[in-house]
Amino acid sequence: MFREFLARLTGRTGGDTPPASRPESHEVNGFRVEVVNERPDIRTADALARLTRAFELIGRYAPERLAGLREDVREIWVRRFPCRAAFYPDHRACLVELTFLVNPRHTAAEVASSIIHEGVHARVAAGRGDSPASKAEEERLCREAELAFGLALGEEPGADVVLERARQSLLLADQEVAPDIDWQLAARRVAEADDRARPG
Numbered sequence: 001m002f003r004e005f006l007a008r009l010t011g012r013t014g015g016d017t018p019p020a021s022r023p024e025s026h027e028v029n030g031f032r033v034e035v036v037n038e039r040p041d042i043r044t045a046d047a048l049a050r051l052t053r054a055f056e057l058i059g060r061y062a063p064e065r066l067a068g069l070r071e072d073v074r075e076i077w078v079r080r081f082p083c084r085a086a087f088y089p090d091h092r093a094c095l096v097e098l099t100f101l102v103n104p105r106h107t108a109a110e111v112a113s114s115i116i117h118e119g120v121h122a123r124v125a126a127g128r129g130d131s132p133a134s135k136a137e138e139e140r141l142c143r144e145a146e147l148a149f150g151l152a153l154g155e156e157p158g159a160d161v162v163l164e165r166a167r168q169s170l171l172l173a174d175q176e177v178a179p180d181i182d183w184q185l186a187a188r189r190v191a192e193a194d195d196r197a198r199p200g
């Protein structure tokens with residue numbers, strides 16, 4: 001099921017899987033951003049504004065992380081997905097989930113933290129920095145980067161949420177910090193949510 005998601009995201013589909021809409025190309029903070037927005041209730045301009053703000057926070061509070069992203073990530077994908085963010089090493093692409101990006105319950109700091117998280121995966125995939133021995137160890141490196149970012153944020157809105165999420169994740173057992181995902185169930189939930197968002 002995960003491969004079907006990836007096929008939709010990259011536009012390489014087969015069988016009965018419908019192709020994703022043609023992405024819109026933009027630029028944010030020097031990154032090429034490919035947006036697929038099939039949600040009539042979401043303005044692409046709002047997603048791009050929030051993404052811009054997230055990169056501003058990274059540049060201000062974690063400039064070394066931003067420099068690493070520029071080395072390791074070729075482009076940013078904004079589209080629907082079953083989790084907040086993901087990294088695709090074959091494409092050197094960082095995905096930021098569309099509804100998470102624009103949801104007012106989440107701050108730009110949380111978005112930035114998720115991008116930093118995926119930046120650690122990108123760095124590992126590029127063979128730079130630490131070489132974790134397991135998936136769980138790699139996830140903990142990501143959470144440690146989120147924690148450091150949260151501490152650097154100071155009084156920025158959402159800093160407390162970033163810190164709490166990172167701290168709680170670092171307490172989890174290996175299976176919990178890097179869980180197996182039922183992609184079929186995840187796909188069904190995404191489709192159901194999108195169906196509810198369509199008018200009529």
